[in-house]
Amino acid sequence: MALKHLKTAEFDAAVETAPLAMVDFWASWCGPCKMLSPLVEALAEQYDGKALVAKVNVDEEPDLAARFGVMSIPTVVFLKNGREFDRKVGVMPPDAFISVLDKNL
C-alpha cells in the first residue's frame, strides 16, 4: 500500500479493514504539515503491506476533521480496524511515529 489520500466517503471502509492505520490530517496552508509530509511518505513505503498510511486534507474533508476533533494540524491519528487508539499532535521526530507503528503491528 502506497500513501492513500482518503476522502470522507471512502474513509470508514478503508480504516475498518486495516488492522493498523496511521492517518495524517493536513492542509496545504500549514507549514508544519509540509515538514511532516516527506516522513509520512517514507513511512507509507516502509510499512507497505503492514499498515495503511493515509492523509486527509482538512479543507476538503471538514467533516472528517470535525469527527476526529482535529484542532491543530498536523494531527496524526492511529487506528486499529477503525478505532482510534493513539494520536500525535504537531511535528515530531520519525521515532515518535515509528514506535507506535512497530508496537502495534
Add this chain to the structure above:
Amino acid sequence: MAHDVLVIGGGPAGLSAALNVRARGRSVLVVSNPPEENPLWRAERVDNYIGLPGVSGGELLTAMRRHAEDAGAEFRQGKVLNAVHMGDTWYVSVDSDMENAPAVILAAGISRGKKFPGEAEFLGRGVSYCATCDGMLYRNKPVAVLGYSDSAQHEADFLAGIGCSVTYFDRPKDCVISGKDRVESVTCGGETVPVEGVFLLRPTMAPTDIFPGLAVENGHVAVDGKMATNLPGLFAAGDCTGGPLQVSKAAGEGLVAGQSAAAYAAALARKNK
C-alpha cells in the same frame, strides 16, 4: 528554499552568526521578528559595547543588520514554531511555511514567562501558538488571543477576518485555560471568556518547544566550546545560552556559532558529494 545555515533570531548573536557564515562562503537565512520588537531596540544607550560608547540599541541593531545584509545574508520575517531533524536536514516551520538547512543556529534570545495552567495539557486541543497555522480550524468560533508582541494584533485581525469571534488580551499576566477534553474557556485577570481556541502569541518560543530533546542547564541551552548543542547540526548563541545578557557576549558567541555551523555544513556537503 534550502540554505547552508539557518539562523533563528535577528539580534546581535544571530546577526554576528550570519555575518560569519557568509565570511566562510556559505549561504545563510536569518528568520526573525521585526527589528523593532528586539529588546535591544528599546535600549536608549548602550555603554559597554567596546569602541562605541553611548550608542543606542536601535543604531547598533540597524548597523549590525546592514553589515550582515551587505555580506550577503538573507532575511525573512516570521516566527519559528517547530523544527525536526530528518536525515541530514533540519526542517524548520516559519509561520505557515517551511525552510530547511543542514545546520541551524538558535539565537532567539530568552523567552520570558512561564506556561499557564492548562497550556501544555490543551496544546493541539484548543491551544495554539500560530494563528495563521491553525486559524482556519476555528472559523466561525469564539477564540481568545493572548498577545505578547506588537505583531500579535495582526494575527488577531487575521482571525477576525476569517470569521472567528476574537477576544483580545493585551499582555495578560495570570491566565488559566480550562476545559475537559478540549478548551472551553480562558480566564485572564479575573475575566472568564468561553472560547474554543486560545492563541498564545509570544515573541519567542521556548527553545525546548521548538527543539524537542534539546539539553538545557539551569534553564539555558547547554552548549560546548564550539557553541554546539546536544542535537546534530544545531548550534546556539546569545542570551539563550545564559548570562551575561550583553551585546558583546552575544556577538562573540554568534561568531563562534557561525564558524562552527559553516564548518559543519561544509563537512556534510563533502561527505554527501
